């Protein structure tokens with residue numbers, strides 16, 4: 001009996017579990033190790049914060065999917081991989097031997113900035129962020145707050161700032177705290193086309209969100225925020241959506257990584273140094289063709305990963321993963337309104353939000369209705 005171990009219930013592993021459910025292999029024993037029984041779909045997280053979705057609507061039940069795939073579900077985090085003896089060590093002391101290992105554990109919030117870990121609401125892990133957001137919202141409704149800062153000028157930070165501003169206006173009207181968005185890059189969304197960026201800025205103005213670009217944060221304190229320029233201002237709460245960091249486990253395990261500590265993988269999604277270890281999504285970098293850390297690539301890698309895991313177990317040839325460079329971007333803008341981008345084109349509207357809503361619901365339903 002061959003042993004396949006899946007580390008992390010990420011977006012690529014959804015396809016792997018789906019594939020195992022559709023084509024069971026009685027000669028392979030499968031285990032999945034992940035700390036939460038659900039995967040929160042980040043495409044819908046801003047919609048949850050804005051109040052458009054319940055938490056259940058954005059969640060995919062991993063225990064159920066594992067059951068359909070005849071996989072053992074182990075609710076724990078992996079802390080170490082030992083490629084020499086082909087073992088994984090988990091937080092609960094479980095040691096799992098593997099013939100083929102697949103890693104899809106995502107990324108971590110990263111800052112290195114004073115006070116962030118202690119005083120900010122970190123976006124990752126998502127489950128912890130959701131709990132902190134619910135507590136903050138209850139606190140604001142009961143006791144008020146003068147301002148909220150969101151650090152992070154990427155799509156996640158922009159969507160969260162707009163979602164927070166929308167929710168607070170809807171719930172508190174003129175008593176809503178002021179929302180500001182801070183980024184150390186000279187402009188918001190530096191990798192997006194001008195047409196998308198202008199539309200985003202217009203939507204931020206609509207909610208009177210203060211934008212501070214080119215402003216690195218030096219310290220997050222209790223109730224204040226200090227910039228690298230020395231400027232200090234009051235911030236009742238700070239949401240940290242800046243920086244995507246690699247899990248420390250890879251370097252601690254001696255696995256091959258890129259300069260930032262993400263797993264180094266080849267075109268076949270296999271570790272460049274450890275045969276039998278595959279990876280996809282935010283946690284890995286395809287060294288010959290690096291792509292942004294976006295869920296869309298984790299999703300697209302899923303079917304190729306599923307095929308290559310089967311091939312590695314059977315000793316048959318692997319297939320390369322070659323994602324398209326251009327992809328559709330749909331950014332939610334607080335209310336039921338979204339901005340779309342493809343290549344150099346940008347557009348927006350309520351219909352764009354409806355389009356995004358349908359894509360997102362269909363994705364979650366695909367893994368919920370199985």
Ligand SMILES: Cc1cc2nc3c(=O)[nH]c(=O)nc-3n(C[C@H](O)[C@H](O)[C@H](O)COP(=O)(O)OP(=O)(O)OC[C@H]3O[C@@H](n4cnc5c(N)ncnc54)[C@H](O)[C@@H]3O)c2cc1C
Pocket residue numbers: 007008009010011012033034035036038039042043045046076077078079104105106107123155156157159160241247249280281282283293294295296297298330
């Ligand atoms: C607010 C926000 C909005 C976003 N919107 C979009 C969007 O619209 N489109 C887009 O393309 N991208 C978006 N992103 C980026 C997207 O969230 C990530 O790129 C995506 O989640 C990466 O998927 P993944 O499968 O690699 O990892 P994840 O989705 O993070 O899944 C990792 C899984 O591994 C588990 N895990 C973590 N550590 C361990 C461990 N040590 N052992 C075992 N299991 C572990 C986790 O619990 C989780 O189940 C957004 C991000 C944010 C923050």
